[in-house]
Amino acid sequence: MSLSKYEPTEETTNFSRLIRIIAGPCTDVLRDVLKKTITPSALSQNVKFFVAHPRNPGRSPFNIEQKTLIYNQNYSDFDITLLYVIFRNICNFKPHSKQWGNDPDPGERSVSANIERIRLIRNKYLGHYSKTMISNADFTKEYNNIFYILKDFDCYLGTSTVYQDAMLIFKDCSMDPKQEAKYIAEILNLKDKFDSVSELYEHEVVKWKEDDVFFVETHNFPAMLDKVKKQSYVTFVGMPGSGKSATARHIALQLQEEGYEILPIREIRDIETYCDPRNPQVFIIDDVLGVIGLDITELNLLNKYQDRAIKPIMPKSNDKLHYLLSQGTYEMRMDMEDFDNQTGYVKYSSFNVGDESTKHTVTLLGFLGDVAINQSLSNPCQNGGTFTNNDGCFTCTCADGWAGALCNEAVSELASGKPVKQSTTYYSSSANFAVDGNKEERTVRELMWQPGCVMLPSL
Numbered sequence: 001m002s003l004s005k006y007e008p009t010e011e012t013t014n015f016s017r018l019i020r021i022i023a024g025p026c027t028d029v030l031r032d033v034l035k036k037t038i039t040p041s042a043l044s045q046n047v048k049f050f051v052a053h054p055r056n057p058g059r060s061p062f063n064i065e066q067k068t069l070i071y072n073q074n075y076s077d078f079d080i081t082l083l084y085v086i087f088r089n090i091c092n093f094k095p096h097s098k099q100w101g102n103d104p105d106p107g108e109r110s111v112s113a114n115i116e117r118i119r120l121i122r123n124k125y126l127g128h129y130s131k132t133m134i135s136n137a138d139f140t141k142e143y144n145n146i147f148y149i150l151k152d153f154d155c156y157l158g159t160s161t162v163y164q165d166a167m168l169i170f171k172d173c174s175m176d177p178k179q180e181a182k183y184i185a186e187i188l189n190l191k192d193k194f195d196s197v198s199e200l201y202e203h204e205v206v207k208w209k210e211d212d213v214f215f216v217e218t219h220n221f222p223a224m225l226d227k228v229k230k231q232s233y234v235t236f237v238g239m240p241g242s243g244k245s246a247t248a249r250h251i252a253l254q255l256q257e258e259g260y261e262i263l264p265i266r267e268i269r270d271i272e273t274y275c276d277p278r279n280p281q282v283f284i285i286d287d288v289l290g291v292i293g294l295d296i297t298e299l300n301l302l303n304k305y306q307d308r309a310i311k312p313i314m315p316k317s318n319d320k321l322h323y324l325l326s327q328g329t330y331e332m333r334m335d336m337e338d339f340d341n342q343t344g345y346v347k348y349s350s351f352n353v354g355d356e357s358t359k360h361t362v363t364l365l366g367f368l369g370d371v372a373i374n375q376s377l378s379n380p381c382q383n384g385g386t387f388t389n390n391d392g393c394f395t396c397t398c399a400d401g402w403a404g405a406l407c408n409e410a411v412s413e414l415a416s417g418k419p420v421k422q423s424t425t426y427y428s429s430s431a432n433f434a435v436d437g438n439k440e441e442r443t444v445r446e447l448m449w450q451p452g453c454v455m456l457p458s459l
Contacts (some may be wrong), residue, residue, distance in 0.1 A: 011133035017170045018125060018134060024145065025166045026118050030083040031075045031151045033111065036157060037091050040073035047071075057299060061085050063413055080122045087115050101273050102276070107326060107355060111156055115147045120276075121146065128261070128276045141324060143171060205262050208249045215250045225251055235288065238431070248284055255282050325352050382408045 038046070047070050053059050062070070066082050078086075088091055088100050096104045096113035103120060104113035121142070135144070150163035228234050228251050236244040252262050263274055264284045271283050332351035337343045347368045354361040381396035385407030398407035 008316075009133065011135060014134040014136065015125075015132050018139060020120050021143075021146055022125060024170075025150055025163050026121070027078075027083070028078055028166075029081060029150055029157075029163050030087075030115065030118060031078060032081060032157055032159070033115070033153065034075055034078070034086065034091075037087075037093075040075060043086065043090065044071050044073055046087075050090060059297075061089050062421035064213070065166050076292075077099055080119060084115065084119045087112070106108075109152050111153075114152050117145070117149055123276060125279065127274065128279060144324065201262065201264055204264050205253075208253060208264075211246070212250055212253055215246055217250075221247070225254065228255075252282050252284055255280075297319065 034043075047062065047067065051062065051067065054060055062085060066085070069077050069082060070086075091111065093112045093115070094110070096108050096110050096116060098104050098108075100112070100116065102116070103111075105115050147164065147167045150167055151161075153159075154163050178389070224247065230456055235443055238244045252260075252264075256262050258280075260282045261276075262282055263270075264286075265271065265274065266285070267283065268288065271407065274283075275281065329345065329349075330351050331344060331349055333347040335345045348365060350363070350365040352363045355362070381398070381400045384399040385402065386397040396407050401410065404408045427445045
């Protein structure tokens with residue numbers, strides 16, 4: 001068998017760097033947040049009390065290994081999973097707006113939101129990622145995402161730029177094949193720690209496939225499959241031996257062929273642990289409310305998660321673009337060449353995309369370029385405004401009582417009867433014209449206007 005697919009490449013180097021970032025600065029910064037929040041001795045005492053007086057009797061969020069680490073009082077041994085459980089159950093951090101266990105709102109920069117983001121990044125690449133390589137574009141996206149998370153934590157911790165500087169090391173550090181082989185071995189060992197459950201699931205699903213050979217679809221099976229596809233969650237009810245489990249597994253295997261990941265979990269809370277909002281998943285739980293009779297504890301737990309099951313949060317592509325661009329100031333430049341080999345460019349010093357509440361409004365500011373914009377349009381100025389062509393841009397000089405880039409905003413009061421003059425960059429899906437991005441001084445009351453804001457069709 002050829003070993004070429006295992007040879008080091010730029011993409012495998014990206015993966016190694018990202019895993020080192022997760023296991024290094026991302027984990028260390030959460031340890032520092034914990035140090036700032038609670039002392040090791042106080043944490044040990046609080047966890048002992050929490051375990052002795054659980055919110056859900058018989059169910060502790062800490063396993064034996066985690067409790068041992070906590071009682072040893074050495075924060076440097078804590079991994080991201082344990083840190084997250086402590087932050088959520090022991091510390092007094094206010095949950096982010098989408099609540100613990102969910103993908104935070106892209107615009108929220110609270111401590112709990114950034115803790116959640118690190119957990120999701122760890123889950124994505126150490127729990128659900130099936131490759132050992134990452135494209136340059138995806139690495140840059142994740143790098144920038146993590147950089148600004150750590151920047152927020154530097155501010156919270158008062159550590160200046162300690163973690164931001166640590167990130168810079170990983171962006172261009174030397175990763176020769178020998179080093180890379182070492183790191184990949186460490187990655188695989190670390191990944192094994194988080195994949196033990198996933199491997200167990202895979203073995204179980206293999207057994208399902210063997211048993212599924214004997215499954216016979218009844219006349220009402222298409223209706224059940226359709227119901228599962230349309231609902232966020234479905235409960236199969238029937239007498240013992242009636243085929244509930246076999247039917248659920250058969251449906252899950254069909255969904256797997258459509259790209260879903262199958263997770264045959266044991267407990268309802270495992271949905272929160274292994275949920276990846278970015279990828280389609282199907283969770284299978286046998287005897288969800290008890291084996292023989294109704295288990296009230298399980299019912300209460302199911303009620304706790306019902307909102308997430310009914311309305312799962314799935315980030316939209318435009319939301320991701322908004323989140324990426326909200327992390328800093330980005331420029332946009334377009335270089336052009338005509339059929340006569342004449343070149344030119346347009347450039348905006350600021351490019352941003354709003355969130356869903358703004359219908360993903362695109363904002364372009366600071367126009368610069370040497371390309372003349374086609375203005376073969378009728379006068380775009382409204383309400384008697386005067387149109388002036390200015391070599392690639394235009395200006396609307398508004399009549400009394402009107403303002404705005406296109407003179408389409410009524411003004412209640414004008415000082416001294418002076419016409420309002422404005423210009424801005426404007427885009428329309430059915431027109432091509434622009435202005436110079438400047439705004440002349442106005443004497444207008446009761447009107448606020450931000451130059452350069454444009455609305456683009458949905459991306």
